Amino acid sequence: MSKPAIGFVGLGAMGFGMATQLVKQGYPVHGFDESASGKQYYVCMVATAAQAQSALFGEAGIVSALPNNATLILTSTVPASYAQSVAAELQSIGRGDILFIDARSLAAQFVLHREPSQSWLLYLVPGGVGAGSNMKMVHQVLAGIHILGGSEAMGFAAQLGLDATKAAEAIKASDAWSWMHENRLQRLLEEDWHPGASAISIILKDVGIITSSARQNQFPLPLCTSAEQVYLSAVLQGNATVDDASMVRHYYNKPVLSVSDTRSATETAEALQLVLDMMEVTNLVAAAEAVAFARHLKVDLKQFFTLVSDAAGSSRQFVTKGLEMIEGRIGEKAGSPTISDAIARLEKAVQKARDLHCPLYLGNSALNVLFLAKRAGLEKESSSSVIKVFGSN
């Protein structure tokens, strides 16, 4: 049986991963830039109720183009009252034929498990509604950290006097790589952030859901809460609607492309290594924070790994060290880098940043977590054992 075409609107952090998964499984996937015409299934993942309303019911909106008896799935984290208003509006405009699924708290992963003959709500949510919600949330822990992390690395590189484009290419090719850094890079370099393709308010909304949940669970998220405070500072400065790539200005107050590196190749290589060390080790601690929180929430860690690896929360550190943490293979390989090794690399970078008067919100938070690991007697264990700082479940 051929797979039905599925339409999408809102290919943000989660939507991208969801669409990627569907493509891999053989579903034809179409974004909002194509018509909703002929799509038997349509998934709306935009960030806010206002965006959903515009996409669904605005001029040339999705609903008007959907075929008879189409299924419309709303996964945006919108208020329940808005989801109810969608159902009412479908009735009032004569599109009661559309099957509306209020899937606000479902993670992308679970949408794939539906079989045509089965009811959505019974089969989509292994572990209960909370499981899907938690899966999405712990993915966003990484997204929220890595968005700021990309800016922190590029700002630090500028403070070090590095050519921004070359530094970015080196990051992309290294163990410091993150999906978010690569994704935001062009906008960051070109300062193309008015209006924001992905406004600071969007990631801040997701991070707020995460930190509220962490507080309810009394679970520490030092990097994610650090990132949250810097996003809040940006909003306080009036930048809520500006693209999140503009966070680089919290680390360097001129365009990073204005930096011209005139040093010797050796000096440049040494400076670049500090950026790579800082970003790689910070992303390692970010992976530990996200995996520890996911484990605490009893999220299926194998699904979590599969989802994140293909989505916006991914990083080289998550794919390698995060997997070690998930599979309990911490320190399996002889000679793998230790906590002490990670401390040495990050400490040197943080000290240099301090000498340059460059803030490193995430780098310092990560270093404190590693110091806690050292204080707990883990200094000779594999660097991925930093997850133990977050406690056992």
Add this chain to the structure above:
Amino acid sequence: MSKPAIGFVGLGAMGFGMATQLVKQGYPVHGFDESASGKQYYVCMVATAAQAQSALFGEAGIVSALPNNATLILTSTVPASYAQSVAAELQSIGRGDILFIDARSLAAQFVLHREPSQSWLLYLVPGGVGAGSNMKMVHQVLAGIHILGGSEAMGFAAQLGLDATKAAEAIKASDAWSWMHENRLQRLLEEDWHPGASAISIILKDVGIITSSARQNQFPLPLCTSAEQVYLSAVLQGNATVDDASMVRHYYNKPVLSVSDTRSATETAEALQLVLDMMEVTNLVAAAEAVAFARHLKVDLKQFFTLVSDAAGSSRQFVTKGLEMIEGRIGEKAGSPTISDAIARLEKAVQKARDLHCPLYLGNSALNVLFLAKRAGLEKESSSSVIKVFGSN
């Protein structure tokens, strides 16, 4: 034998405590606003070499007024080369009669131990030069946190719609009191911060010494490093020379005195309680961080307590809970507040701040430390047991 008059310049964070101690012990103490004339002993504690140079050798400077054979003690954290230049300049201007003591790394406490017949350097530094340096440094851990903490509390109060003056009076009368909040209050309220009576660059310099030492010791200082990053952000925004009371603008972007509270007395009291809870519990964790670091550095903790209690690093939490930590009386009293109690109070305040889009750099850092204590199984222990997160020595 009557005690000799001692002159002072640079009554900043440490100088104030030092002068207070001397007054208590019966020494007549005179500040820079009075003449150095007739002072057999003069202590220079200004922050920088440029300030020392101006105070000592500028027009109507201290050196020109000192009597014959006076003793000049330099405790500022200036480069060794500058201290050497002071000795050379005294010779070159014909004041070789002045006994110059290069006491750059001595803490205030130790100056008091000198007897007239004895050599300074042999008797002033129990534990070696490093001990004095460490004493001063761990004092500044608290000063560095509390300066930002006063702004964080006042900014949060403004975000909550509280009358700034009334909120400040309530803080001063409560267990959330800190010396720094009270000291900075008038400048903070009146936005009297150009030029800075105590510039952001001054506290940032001290905090930089602290965090560099913490990295060398591989010791976590989550609150102090959080404060450092926000100070660095202020410098990046061009505010290095502005008074540190201006940090309140990182939490509320209008004058806090512009807030007019029109709510019911009950609502106002509820909002005020959130500020008091946030500041008190944050200061508790700050005390734990400072005492733990002092213990790690093998600083004499009883001297540390005496020094801080009378100086700029003091807070009600340090004087009560800090003393419990120092004396190992954690959880001695039945029914004393637990880690869980502290979490509950701070968590509620942090959530409210988040709802208001108010950053709380220190409040969030403190909450993460408390969550780590909970994860370590300490939730039912006394709140002062939060110091255990920093590891045993």
